[in-house]
Amino acid sequence: MSRxxxxxxxxTQSSQSEARRRWLRLxxxxxxxxxxxxxxxxxxxxxTRVLRRPEVGxxxxxxxxxxxxxxxxxxEMTVTRCSVGAVDxxxxxxxxxxxxxxxxxxxxxxxxxRLDAAYQDSGCDIAARENAxxxxxxxxxxxxxxxxxxxxxxxxxxxxxERGHT
Amino acid sequence: MYVAVKGGEAAxxxxxxxxxxxxxxxxxxxxxxxxxxxxxxxxxxxxxMTEGSLHDPDLAALAIKQARGDxxxxxxxxxxxxxxxxxxxxxxxxxxGAMNIxxxxxxxxxDLPGGQVLGPTFDYTHRLLDFALAAExxxxxxxxxxxxxxxxxxxxxxxxxxxxxxxxAGAVPDKDAPGDLTREPMEFPADRDLRLxxxxxGDEGFLLALGYSTQxxxxxxxxFAGEIRMGAxxxxxxxxxxxxxxxxxxxxxxxxxxxxxxxxxxxxxxKFTRGYGLTFGFCERKAMAMALVDRALRGRDLGEEVDAPxxxxxxxxxxxxxxxxxxxxxxxxxxxxxxxxxxxxxxxxMRREIEQGRWSDGEEAHDVAAE
Numbered sequence: 001m002s003r004x005x006x007x008x009x010x011x012t013q014s015s016q017s018e019a020r021r022r023w024l025r026l027x028x029x030x031x032x033x034x035x036x037x038x039x040x041x042x043x044x045x046x047x048t049r050v051l052r053r054p055e056v057g058x059x060x061x062x063x064x065x066x067x068x069x070x071x072x073x074x075x076e077m078t079v080t081r082c083s084v085g086a087v088d089x090x091x092x093x094x095x096x097x098x099x100x101x102x103x104x105x106x107x108x109x110x111x112x113x114r115l116d117a118a119y120q121d122s123g124c125d126i127a128a129r130e131n132a133x134x135x136x137x138x139x140x141x142x143x144x145x146x147x148x149x150x151x152x153x154x155x156x157x158x159x160x161x162e163r164g165h166t
Numbered sequence: 167m168y169v170a171v172k173g174g175e176a177a178x179x180x181x182x183x184x185x186x187x188x189x190x191x192x193x194x195x196x197x198x199x200x201x202x203x204x205x206x207x208x209x210x211x212x213x214x215m216t217e218g219s220l221h222d223p224d225l226a227a228l229a230i231k232q233a234r235g236d237x238x239x240x241x242x243x244x245x246x247x248x249x250x251x252x253x254x255x256x257x258x259x260x261x262x263g264a265m266n267i268x269x270x271x272x273x274x275x276x277d278l279p280g281g282q283v284l285g286p287t288f289d290y291t292h293r294l295l296d297f298a299l300a301a302e303x304x305x306x307x308x309x310x311x312x313x314x315x316x317x318x319x320x321x322x323x324x325x326x327x328x329x330x331x332x333x334x335a336g337a338v339p340d341k342d343a344p345g346d347l348t349r350e351p352m353e354f355p356a357d358r359d360l361r362l363x364x365x366x367x368g369d370e371g372f373l374l375a376l377g378y379s380t381q382x383x384x385x386x387x388x389x390f391a392g393e394i395r396m397g398a399x400x401x402x403x404x405x406x407x408x409x410x411x412x413x414x415x416x417x418x419x420x421x422x423x424x425x426x427x428x429x430x431x432x433x434x435x436x437k438f439t440r441g442y443g444l445t446f447g448f449c450e451r452k453a454m455a456m457a458l459v460d461r462a463l464r465g466r467d468l469g470e471e472v473d474a475p476x477x478x479x480x481x482x483x484x485x486x487x488x489x490x491x492x493x494x495x496x497x498x499x500x501x502x503x504x505x506x507x508x509x510x511x512x513x514x515x516m517r518r519e520i521e522q523g524r525w526s527d528g529e530e531a532h533d534v535a536a537e
Contacts, residue, residue: 017409025400025413057254059414061221061401062344063366063444064259065358066335067321067421071259071344072359074366074444077221077401079254079414098408100255102401102415103222144266144316151268152314154284158276 016120023119023129024112026136028101032108034139038132039111043125046118048084048097054106056080077102082109089123189234203227212418212447213237217488218244219348219367221417221446238369242489256343258402258411262421262444263324265397267317269448273391274425280319285396286448322393323423323440332425332438354480361463361483366444368486370452376476377458385462385474389441392425396448420445422453426461431469439468 027035039045058076065072082099097117099109119129190197204211204227214226218241226244233239269285272278284290326332344359352360365373380387398418402411422443430436441461443453462476463483475481485491519525 014409020408021410021412024405024408028414029400029416055252055254057252058220058248059255059257059401059403060253060346061257061417062259063262063362063419064335065362066323066423066440066442067262068324069335069442070359072362072366073344073346073348074260074363074419075216075219075221075446076248076253076348077257077415077417078225078251081254096407098405100403100405100412100414102417104224145313147266147268148316149311149314150309151283151285151317153309153311154269156282156284 020116020120023133024098024100024116026133026140027112027115029140030136032105032111034136035108035111035115038136039115041128041132042118043128044089046086046089046114046121048086048114048117051083051085051096052081054080054082054099054109056104056106059102078104080104080106080109082106082113084110084113084117086117086121089121091122095120189232198231200224200227200231203230209448210235210237212445212449213370213452214240214244215447216445216449216452217241217367217369218248220244220248238488238492242492245489255403258404260399260401260419262395262399262419263321264318265395265399265419265421266416267319267395267397268418269396270317270319270393271391271395272322272393274393275322275325278319278322278325280317283317287450317397321395321423323425326392326425326438330437333428333440335440352483354483355466356479356483358460358464358467361479362442362444362460364483364486365456365459368456368483369488369491370449370455372486372488372491373455373459374451376462376482377455379474380458380462380476385465385472385476387424387441387458387461387465388427389424389458389461390426391454392423392440394420394422394450394453396420396450418447420447420449420453422450422457424454424457424461428468439464 057079059079060076061074062071063074064070080099080101080103084097086095086097087093088095095117097113097115097120099111099113099116101109101112118124204223207227207230208223210230211223211226214229214237215221215223217237218226218229220226222244225247226240229240229243229247230237232243267280267283267285269283269287270280271282271284276282323332323335327334345357345363347360347363352364356364379385381389396418398416400413400416402413405412420443424441424443426439426441428434428437428439439461441457441459441464443456443458443460445453445456459476459482462474463479465472465477466479472478
């Protein structure tokens with residue numbers, strides 16, 4: 001019985017992780033302006049308190065020898081992290097929202113942390129959340145598609161010159 | 167004897183004011199914005215980030231502006247800035263196989279999955295000055311293109327690996343944490359992880375010259391540009407409480423994989439070996455030079471004859487850093503008045519003794535110096 005409960009909670013944790021990984025990624029790859037719009041459009045903005053103010057620091061970026069071999073340190077990049085605390089509107093349990101981004105945009109890290117907390121709330125309007133995330137995803141894909149189209153226009157098409165035929 | 171000499175404060179202050187004035191140039195000409203540098207001098211920004219070993223295009227643009235376009239000085243500024251920030255994370259190794267490709271070429275395979283895409287390259291330009299760019303507004307250009315799927319393609323070396331004709335990428339065992347020369351001073355011989363880190367932040371000119379030397383016969387490695395790719399990769403980290411890596415952003419990198427001939431040894435049949443180059447941004451020449459030098463430095467591990475400058479690990483790695491090199495060369499500008507006085511005295515003394523006939527043939531100068 002208890003094993004079953006644990007199994008279920010593991011599954012919940014893992015699906016929750018999956019969902020957070022998706023939105024944290026989408027938000028990190030989006031612009032601050034887009035995130036501010038999403039925050040402003042939340043039906044009920046949850047109360048959050050700052051656990052860690054946005055802090056700028058470094059992350060050591062790693063590569064792999066030969067692209068797939070042993071890891072090595074390529075060089076650092078600037079990063080910003082932030083975390084906020086909130087109380088779940090239904091279960092009254094503690095929620096921690098995290099903002100972790102490349103670059104030094106403190107506002108962006110703070111917005112992501114607050115949205116991460118809001119999205120974890122069990123009273124969160126899931127349809128609204130999915131709608132917002134799908135919009136971010138669409139905008140990201142559009143940006144990539146513009147790039148992809150220009151890149152594809154430089155694709156080399158080889159022609160074989162046949163020789164020796166009469 | 168040391169004699170403390172003070173002075174020059176006013177001169178230094180005024181020199182810095184003059185520097186600021188000359189940095190600005192003619193005030194009738196609009197001042198450069200960081201955004202302009204970032205957008206229109208993007209390859210300078212990329213070089214400064216790579217050799218400054220800090221990815222941040224805004225800071226690199228600021229450093230270039232502050233350094234009046236002196237890129238080695240800008241690199242120095244970025245290196246100095248990084249020491250003011252705490253290290254928060256180590257990222258997951260980037261996956262260049264999942265790169266959102268903006269350029270990808272191979273000199274070894276014509277037809278390969280994903281194809282060859284040239285991207286924004288100087289290759290095949292005629293290197294004629296374009297006077298249209300000299301005219302205001304002459305630089306407006308854009309490429310209209312039909313929609314297309316993003317280019318994501320396997321690395322070329324993975325194609326060869328299937329036939330066991332090329333060594334595997336993981337020829338070096340993966341450590342728990344790769345060596346970090348920003349934390350521990352480098353010791354020789356250095357493992358490949360440390361060598362790659364040192365080369366990644368090494369001076370492009372120095373590595374280019376060394377790479378060139380390997381092609382001209384000083385440590386021949388018979389390279390082919392197996393693949394060069396440039397594009398965006400996502401940066402992932404582990405976060406407490408979340409299972410699996412989390413993407414925190416994306417950066418552009420350039421990767422070069424050289425494929426090199428290997429004659430084989432007693433234990434290994436002939437096969438191709440690999441040299442690897444990786445940079446922030448679009449630094450293709452640097453990535454290629456790095457791959458050549460990486461392969462040359464592997465000569466010892468592969469049991470090859472090592473006799474050329476590019477094989478000398480300590481020579482290469484201890485002199486590749488342009489911040490260190492620049493610092494040591496430029497310290498010669500600092501006052502050495504007392505050192506020089508003592509050497510002047512020594513030379514005068516030797517001259518006097520020669521004139522007095524105290525030196526016979528074959529007597530060494532160091533005998534005098536030792537007195």
